[in-house]
Amino acid sequence: xxxxxxxxxxxxxxxxxxxxxxxxxxITKAIAAKSDGHFKLTASGMYPLLxxxxxxxxxxxxxxxxxxxxADPDASGRKRKWYTLSPKGRRQLDKHIEAHKQxxxxxxxxxxxxxxxxxxxx
Amino acid sequence: xxxxxxxxxxxxxxxxxxxxxxxxxxITKAIAAKSDGHFKLTASGMYPLLxxxxxxxxxxxxxxxxxxxxADPDASGRKRKWYTLSPKGRRQLDKHIEAHKQxxxxxxxxxxxxxxxxxxxx
DNA sequence: TTCGGATATATCAGAACTCGATATATATGT
DNA sequence: ACATATATATCGAGTTCTGATATATCCGAA
Numbered sequence: 001x002x003x004x005x006x007x008x009x010x011x012x013x014x015x016x017x018x019x020x021x022x023x024x025x026x027i028t029k030a031i032a033a034k035s036d037g038h039f040k041l042t043a044s045g046m047y048p049l050l051x052x053x054x055x056x057x058x059x060x061x062x063x064x065x066x067x068x069x070x071a072d073p074d075a076s077g078r079k080r081k082w083y084t085l086s087p088k089g090r091r092q093l094d095k096h097i098e099a100h101k102q103x104x105x106x107x108x109x110x111x112x113x114x115x116x117x118x119x120x121x122x
Numbered sequence: 123x124x125x126x127x128x129x130x131x132x133x134x135x136x137x138x139x140x141x142x143x144x145x146x147x148x149i150t151k152a153i154a155a156k157s158d159g160h161f162k163l164t165a166s167g168m169y170p171l172l173x174x175x176x177x178x179x180x181x182x183x184x185x186x187x188x189x190x191x192x193a194d195p196d197a198s199g200r201k202r203k204w205y206t207l208s209p210k211g212r213r214q215l216d217k218h219i220e221a222h223k224q225x226x227x228x229x230x231x232x233x234x235x236x237x238x239x240x241x242x243x244x
Numbered sequence: 245t246t247c248g249g250a251t252a253t254a255t256c257a258g259a260a261c262t263c264g265a266t267a268t269a270t271a272t273g274t
Numbered sequence: 275a276c277a278t279a280t281a282t283a284t285c286g287a288g289t290t291c292t293g294a295t296a297t298a299t300c301c302g303a304a
Contacts, residue, residue: 006261007127008229015236025281034235038228044263047283066270066281078270078281097233103124104226106160107133111219113156114140128290147252166292169254188252188299200252200299 004031004041009049011100012039014093017059017085024050024081050083058089126153126163131171133222134161136215139181139207146172146203172205180211 004012016022016030024046031039041049053059066078085093126134138144138152146168153161163171175181188200207215 002225002228003263005127005129008225011229012232015233018236023281024283025279035228035232039232042263043282044265044284045261048261051283080281100229103130106124106157107130107222110134110157110161111137114137125292145252146254147250164292165253166255166294167290170290173254202252 001040002038004039004045006045006049008039009041009045010053011093011096012041013046013049013053014058014085014089014096017083017089018093021082021084023083027083053083053089056088056092058086058092059083060086123162124160126161126167128171130161131163131167132175133215133218134163135168135171135175136180136207136211136218139205140212140215143204143206145205149205172203175205175211178210178214180208180214181205182208 012031012035013027016027016034019030022030024043027050028041028043028046031041050059054061061084062082064080064082066080134153134157135149138149138156141152144152146165149172150163150165150168153163172181176183183206184204186202186204188202
């Protein structure tokens, strides 16, 4: 189970939001599901990141009340904060994917230049 | 010019040392050269990292005096601290490469699951 | 011969990041 | 009634990041 750092978190969260609006808790679950349980982004990584994305204008937000089944319509239930990918966020996602591909390419090239393998012409 | 973070720095530095012993300044130059000028690891990232690798037993070190051409043999010239990859470091490099490949694989899979591309069946 | 740029190692400090723990509250299943 | 899941959010100790600073030698050009 790999804990994601900010760079990867950003890529992955924006990618999840590219599927449609979602909220913190659900994004956490989506990341675990889509990575087949390999990626983990906990609440203490998620919420500060989402706040940052909002400040950068990559996502827009709105609150929604989650009413319990047959609950008093006037009672205030649990709240969800929805995040929607903005056009700027969409472009940023594409940039992140590009950057990620480039990094892969450069790193592969870098490692290929060396006797990276232990030995054995055996 | 991409500034390397610790994970990538470690991979890249160990990889350079797999070619043979080297020292901080030369490793900096080697990273720039081998990445075709794309990777950058500055002194303030390099030396703390090398110290860490030494503490972890991934590299061994030794000092060497760099004598000036025809200099007084008793005069103390500039010093170099050489770093040599240890067997443990060699194994760690292999692990890092594996981890890096796995991350690539997982991330590619993750991104492939989504409508990541902007649009256009064009 | 003096001066600047390259070589060489290293730390500092403010900022940003990490991550388990904590806080708060509602919803659901047993 | 109680545990677990849903849901958002912050705290704080520790780590990492990065430009700036410190120190000193070497070398070539003016």
